[in-house]
Amino acid sequence: xxxxxxxxxxxxxxxxxxxxxxxxxxxxxxxxxxxxxxxxxxxxxxxxxxxxxxxxxxxxxxxxxxxxxxxxxxxxxxxxxxxxxxxxxxxxxxxxxxxxxxxxxxxxxxxxxxxxxxxxxxxxxxxxxxxxxxxxxxxxxxxxxxxxxxxxxxxxxxxxxxxxxxxxxxxxxxxxxxxxxxxxxxxxxxxxxxxxxxxxxxxxxxxxxxxxxxxxxxxxxxxxxxxxxxxxxxxxxxxxxxxxxxxxxxxxxxxxxxxxxxxxxxxxxx
Amino acid sequence: xxxxxxxxxxxxxxxxxxxxxxxxxxxxxxxxxxxxxxxxxxxxxxxxxxxxxxxxxxxxxxxxxxxxxxxxxxxxxxxxxxxxxxxxxxxxxxxxxxxxxxxxxxxxxxxxxxxxxxxxxxxxxxxxxxxxxxxxxxxxxxxxxxxxxxxxxxxxxxxxxxxxxxxxxxxxxxxxxxxxxxxxxxxxxxxxxxxxxxxxxxxxxxxxxxxxxxxxxxxxxxxxxxxxxx
Numbered sequence: 001x002x003x004x005x006x007x008x009x010x011x012x013x014x015x016x017x018x019x020x021x022x023x024x025x026x027x028x029x030x031x032x033x034x035x036x037x038x039x040x041x042x043x044x045x046x047x048x049x050x051x052x053x054x055x056x057x058x059x060x061x062x063x064x065x066x067x068x069x070x071x072x073x074x075x076x077x078x079x080x081x082x083x084x085x086x087x088x089x090x091x092x093x094x095x096x097x098x099x100x101x102x103x104x105x106x107x108x109x110x111x112x113x114x115x116x117x118x119x120x121x122x123x124x125x126x127x128x129x130x131x132x133x134x135x136x137x138x139x140x141x142x143x144x145x146x147x148x149x150x151x152x153x154x155x156x157x158x159x160x161x162x163x164x165x166x167x168x169x170x171x172x173x174x175x176x177x178x179x180x181x182x183x184x185x186x187x188x189x190x191x192x193x194x195x196x197x198x199x200x201x202x203x204x205x206x207x208x209x210x211x212x213x214x215x216x217x218x219x220x221x222x223x224x225x226x227x228x229x230x231x232x233x234x235x236x237x238x239x240x241x242x243x244x245x246x247x248x249x250x251x252x253x254x255x256x257x258x259x260x261x262x263x264x265x266x267x268x269x270x
Numbered sequence: 271x272x273x274x275x276x277x278x279x280x281x282x283x284x285x286x287x288x289x290x291x292x293x294x295x296x297x298x299x300x301x302x303x304x305x306x307x308x309x310x311x312x313x314x315x316x317x318x319x320x321x322x323x324x325x326x327x328x329x330x331x332x333x334x335x336x337x338x339x340x341x342x343x344x345x346x347x348x349x350x351x352x353x354x355x356x357x358x359x360x361x362x363x364x365x366x367x368x369x370x371x372x373x374x375x376x377x378x379x380x381x382x383x384x385x386x387x388x389x390x391x392x393x394x395x396x397x398x399x400x401x402x403x404x405x406x407x408x409x410x411x412x413x414x415x416x417x418x419x420x421x422x423x424x425x426x427x428x429x430x431x432x433x434x435x436x437x438x439x440x441x442x443x444x445x446x447x448x449x450x451x452x453x454x455x456x457x458x459x460x461x462x463x464x465x466x467x468x469x470x471x472x473x474x475x476x477x478x479x480x481x482x483x484x485x486x487x488x489x490x491x492x493x494x495x496x497x498x499x500x
Contacts, residue, residue, distance in 0.1 A: 125402075151401050154419050158400035202419060202437075204398055 002110040004117045006136035008160075010152030012123030014144045015181035018217060019239075020120035021049045022228035023140070026243035028083035029228075032115040035074065037105075038088035039132035040122035041096060047087040050077065051224025061089040064101035070108050079229065084114075094128035106135050125159055134165050138175040140246075141205060144182045145194040150202055153178075157203065177208040179242060184213040185258040196256055209242035211235055212255040286349065289321045294333050305341050313342045318367060320349045331358040398434060399424055409445070420460065429453070439463075443487070452485040467492055 007020045017040075024036040038046035041061060047053040052075050058068035063086070070086075077083035086105075089096065109117050121132035133139060139160050143153040160174050161167055167174075180196055187193040200207055211217075212234050220227035220235075228239040234255060241251050291297050305312045317338065325331065331348070338345045347365035350356060356366050392411035399405055399414055401421030412426035417434030424430060425441040428450055432440070435456040443450025443465040450464050458479050461470055464487040478494040486493050 151420055154401040155421065158403045158422075161400075162403075202417070204416065 002114055002117060003138060004106060004119065004136050005138045005140060006119040006121055006133040006160075007140045007142060008121035008129060008133055008156050009123065009142040009149070010125060010129075010156040011144075011149045014142050014149050015179075015211070015217075016123070016142050017045045017049055017120055018221060018227060019140065019142050019179055019181065019211075020046060020118055021226035022236075022239040023243060023246070024116070024118045025077075025080055025083060025226040026228050026239055027116050027118075027246075028077070028080045030243065030247065031082065033082045033084075033113060034116045034118065035084045035086060035109050035114045036118040036120060037086040038120050039097070039128055040120065041088045041128060042090065042093045043122070044088035044090050046120050047075075047085060048224060049221050050085050050226060052077070052085055052087070053224070056087045059087045059089040060105070061092045061096045063105055064097055070105065070112070094122070094126070094131075097128065097131050099131060099134060102131050103135060125155060129156070130159065130163055133160055133174075134163070136160070136164060136174055137166070138177065140177045140179055140208065141203070142179050142181055143199060143203070145180060145184075145188065145196070145199055147194065150194065150199055154203060157205065176205045177246065178203060178205040179208050179211065181211040182213040183210045183255060185256060189258065196253075207253065208245050209238055210253060210255045211238040211242075284318050284346070285315055286318045286320050289319065289325075290323060292323045292325055292327065292330065294327065294330050297334065298337050301337065301341065305343075314344060316344045316346045318347050318349055319345060319364070321352070321355055324352065325355055325358070328354075328358060331355070331362045331364070335362045335364070392428070392431075393426070395424075399438065401438075406444075418459075426450070436462075442485075448487050450487070454483055454485075456481060457483045457485075462492065464492060 007016050007023070009016050020036055024034045028034045036046065037060060038044050040046070047056055055075050058073035060073065062068040063070055063073045073086055074084040075087065077085065106117060119132045119136065122128040141153050141157060143149050157176060160176065164174055166172065178200065180199060183196065184193055188195050196207065196210055214233065214235050216230055216233040217227050217235050220230050227233065227235045230236045238255055241254060245251055289297060319334065335345050345364060347367050348355065348359040349367040349369060351369045359366055390410045392413050393407035395405060395412070395414045395416070398416030399418045399422040401419050404423045405412065405425065407426035407428065409427045411428035412424060412430050414424060414432045414434065418424055418432055418436045418438040418440060420437045422438035424438070425444050427443065427445040427447060430440055430442040430452045432454040436454045436459045438459065439461040440452055440459055441463045442452045446465050448465045452462060452464065459471055461468055462474070462485055464485065467487055467490055469492050474494070478496060481496060482499055484495045484498045486495070
């Protein structure tokens, strides 16, 4: 059974695309067949983070409008087997997507035997974001530990339960997960950031994982690598945990408190 | 120069003839018998024909229209959803009216079922009301099992009960019921309002933002009470 997952947030710049890239790569590494679709038509980013921007010939809009086949447009990842990317168009805008067209693409992907279809939503709550979540079975809401991001996530959670196909048909509601990114325990302690508990308390969504704020995420993005592949880094471990928990594994949450500096580290000023 | 013509919509009352037989002779006889009872009444009366059976005979309508004129009735149209009959109507020079909406009758029936004895129960929301969502409990109470998040709005014509924390806007007695109250497990709202009298968060004393609170209206002023459970 294919699972359609939307990665959404409401607010921009919180790490949706980074999370989409890493979760897709993580699931593919586990042996699942994964397609990740960039819904941010006009502002495509996913292909950059996945490092395949020079291999885009046909894009999502071409497929939706019947100008190319799905096979032509799916870009196979060079590092991981079973991982395919459907890039967004840079030259069109979100009006180029239709509900029916998107539905056809998702149906075709299901028929092709994809285990996971990851929809990387654009920011906002307008048409693009609503199309990205319309066909979803599950949603991963990405939030930063600050007030406006949490508020926007709350809004998008409301829309998930009101405007999705599942809501319209009266089916089982979309399963919601929360990913907290750019988490900095030191800044939480000083009160500059919201604590994870406060965010969960307000949103009432099960926490899938916390990704610590780190330079590695930026470096990985700039070099066109999903950060989950930078093994050894905190962010990669955090995303690996998230993938495991998403697949049903019970794992203790990490990166919630600041590491105590050891005596040697203190002495050598590290 | 004044207007020569004017096209305006108007609702008229027309007599509708229901037809339950597909036999033209039978229908004619029944119609003649009816008219005979009060001949003067039927002269020049415009009539809409509404068949309730499938009219297999394609000449049925034409024959009936002919008979109408003999009886000095004026057939003006037909009301049916049957495509074949609608086609016949075009030949017979009759207008086609849309089928009667059954909705009203249903609504009435539903209202009857409710009856005066049964109470209207409160509207219940299972879980939280999220930012951007609006909930309105018309002519009844509202119960929210979770929290009212910032940016959410809940409105009730009756009381409002929130088993979580109120962080959004809350309106009780929105249709003017001054006895309406707001109950919350915890309160840190953007705005609370009872029957039009409202207060913003910054005007609410911090002591009322700690735990369970009841808000009521007394002499056009909102009264906060945290002692109600003690």
